[in-house]
Amino acid sequence: MQRAIASGTAALELDAALVTELLCGFIAAEVRKTGFGDVVVGLSGGVDSSLVAALAARSLGPEHVAPILMPYRTSDPRSEADARRLCDAFALQPLLIDITPQVDAYFDRHPDADRRRRGNKMARERMTVLFDQSAARDALVLGTSNKTEMLIGYSTLFGDQASALNPIGDLYKTQVFQLARAVGVPDSIVSKPPSADLWAGQSDEEEMGLDYATLDAILYHLVDERRTRDELAALGFDDAVVDEISRRVRTSQFKRRPPLIAKLGPRTIDREFRYPRDWGL
Template sequence: MVDLTLSEAELERHREHVTAFVREKVEEAGVDGAVLGLSGGIDSTLTAYLIVEALGEENLHGLVMPGAVSSEENMSDAERVAQELGITYDVFEINPIVDRFLDAYPEAEGDRLAVGNARARTRAVLNYLVANHEGALVVGTGNRTEAAVGYFTKYGDGAVDCHPIGNLYKQQVRQLAKHVGVAEDLAEKVPTAGLWAGQTDEGELGMDYDTLDAVLALHVDGPLSVTATARQVENASEDDVRRIREMYERSEHKRSVPASPEPLQ
């Protein structure tokens, strides 16, 4: 399998690169601070650590936004991260807001995907409400792996001003998190988007992240064919590789601005 392990020197370079990026984006926007949704997962945890390093704890406002299916452990971890970093944070229950959407459109009740995405988009609206009021940037937590396969909600967790860890594969997110001092139990916890009860990222993707990272690096981002990739990646069949390629192609619209017709000549 392809080795995506970063050396200590490479991890330090990524750390410096990301923190410089955050400072640059804040300066370009003419603001002083950032707003970040804290889920208790490794992506938002690492991003919070790096923002504090870049801007100082006084310039990051964390939002913990539990929904009907949010686990107590994740929400507790989200508050733990905020408290460990010494940042200001608020807890907003999103259930009443999502319930009002369903009151307006009851036909969607029970549609797991539609309601799950509504939860993600509700969080995005709250992020921007706070950021607009405070004159801050909304910072995202997307990584390279999930962006490639479209594993995020369009105009939900994808609705942000920048993604500081967007060039890191998921396993590299874990590596960098440990490098900057994130606790082992947070760095290694099972990832979940928290869109519905019992949901886990790897269960929904049908593949563990290390295998997915390898397929993306060798085939989608790299030069190898489907057959060659399957030979290189122990836990991925040719059908698995094709499925990941299809996910990448189908989710292209999520990584692009909304399309318009070409101008008339």
């Protein structure tokens, strides 16, 4: 019991049936309220986008969900295979749009770009494809960023974070795995190591230098429970790791907020001018 609390796994354990119902309700209500009936989802073959596509299929019906596969020439072919497996499992019709030509057209003129720049560019190209496809299909873009990556800033600003609605943004990565299993996302997707697949062999956990179980437990205690550093130390978490995570949350705050606006008038947007997003809906 003590171990479960220290690792945070007990507190992150979801009532999967309830969460599924709630998220399917969220997708249906928020999509239809705006007058839309369809959604597009960028499907990478990873667990986050697979879960979102599965929830959307369940919520709106598979015929109202357009999964877009957007590989780059360096993407692992197994990712596309997994994405197709997900589509088969949920009766979805995938659309393949290879982003290689549009990404390479740019970097042919900037060959010195490092892989971070290239990765970000790919994420943003995918975003432009998704929003264009959403316009073509009279649909909304569903987001696929989870709470863990948004909190530590492991995402591309205006890239993978861009969407109209995000059903899984309040779920930690370990909870995404749990829910994905519960809704029937194929095992090959749920059991492989998480990767942004921006280059061959990339691994989230290696790149971050942290495993998701520890990361989620620490974030949960810091963010949701607002525990102090002393309390985390008493729970058995390493000071240096807690400091590093807390630093990443702080330094990525800009990614979670709209751009700063220089205040001049009496009612600046998002400061005094505050209306709900569902205004009039």
